[in-house]
Amino acid sequence: MRSRRVISILTLAVVIAACFAGNTMAYAADSDTKPSGYEIASVSVGTGNIAATLTAEEDCTMIAVRYDEDGKMVEVKVIPVPRGKNQTIYAELETGPDVPGTISVFLVDAADSEPLIQKQSRRADRIDTVLFGHYEQDNDLMNRKEPIEWRVLAVEDGKALLISEYALDCQPYHRYQEDITWADCTLRSWLNNIFLNEAFTAQEQELISTVTVTADIDPDFGTEAGSDTQDKVFLLSSKEAMKYFEGDVADEGYYNGYYNKSRACRPTAYAIAQGCILGAGDDWWDGNCSWWLRTPGWNQSFATSVFISGAVVCSSPERVSYANDAIRPALWVELGS
Numbered sequence: 373m374r375s376r377r378v379i380s381i382l383t384l385a386v387v388i389a390a391c392f393a394g395n396t397m398a399y400a401a402d403s404d405t406k407p408s409g410y411e412i413a414s415v416s417v418g419t420g421n422i423a424a425t426l427t428a429e430e431d432c433t434m435i436a437v438r439y440d441e442d443g444k445m446v447e448v449k450v451i452p453v454p455r456g457k458n459q460t461i462y463a464e465l466e467t468g469p470d471v472p473g474t475i476s477v478f479l480v481d482a483a484d485s486e487p488l489i490q491k492q493s494r495r496a497d498r499i500d501t502v503l504f505g506h507y508e509q510d511n512d513l514m515n516r517k518e519p520i521e522w523r524v525l526a527v528e529d530g531k532a533l534l535i536s537e538y539a540l541d542c543q544p545y546h547r548y549q550e551d552i553t554w555a556d557c558t559l560r561s562w563l564n565n566i567f568l569n570e571a572f573t574a575q576e577q578e579l580i581s582t583v584t585v586t587a588d589i590d591p592d593f594g595t596e597a598g599s600d601t602q603d604k605v606f607l608l609s610s611k612e613a614m615k616y617f618e619g620d621v622a623d624e625g626y627y628n629g630y631y632n633k634s635r636a637c638r639p640t641a642y643a644i645a646q647g648c649i650l651g652a653g654d655d656w657w658d659g660n661c662s663w664w665l666r667t668p669g670w671n672q673s674f675a676t677s678v679f680i681s682g683a684v685v686c687s688s689p690e691r692v693s694y695a696n697d698a699i700r701p702a703l704w705v706e707l708g709s
Contacts (some may be wrong), residue, residue, distance in 0.1 A: 501521050
């Protein structure tokens, strides 16, 4: 595979030491590469956050990346930046006097969407999140679509398994309440047609592998799951949701006896506008959403999901026509050489 350049980073990278709280470093741009109208004037490092003073002639995105002492990418924050001069943009990162390592800050052209994963592909097994594609997220239909942040779940055989960090949309597993499996449900068709073309350019779609998506059987009831499929975009199965997210903690009060903060998810503003229901109350999962899995439930008119607490809900699944669970697409991406 020929190498592809990284998303259009506007050559405004600032690399700063994160060893001293309050450290400030002015940015000196390369006059040969710096585009006019964009500037990172300074970045201040506090305890638990950074503050970047910058100017952007058009809406763009700021990416703040924290690396440890070995150069491993351990934290990524993606913040939309509106057009404006001398504005201060904050990003919450683990920083402070006792946190060694470095921080890089970039401005990214919101209109360009070649994948950031290509820049880090040689060490993708050590990346937490990457940017790839664009989709409506802030529910402001008058501005551009926002870059999609993906969590890297696994790296195998030159491919990375990604799942969206946030729930991106909300719709039923199947449009009609009837017996159905992943192979024939309307959500599978939507993901591999409408979503695929809305979120990714033709060039980006070339990077997404068509893979065999297995018809995993429900572990509680053994419900027939239909046939395997060939897909670019899919939902995780209940088995995969248990495999790829770490940190299950026993709690007998919740469904399968687990809750999982790693698996728990928050929706975008757009997903909420599409009908996604949020958890409410005084618990840590307030504002989280439930999201679909592809595995059938106790019969084929139900499908499993991940609850707001992060529990994989096999024994209490949703009816397939339920319209208020969210969608976290998953896909395998080819890594560049």
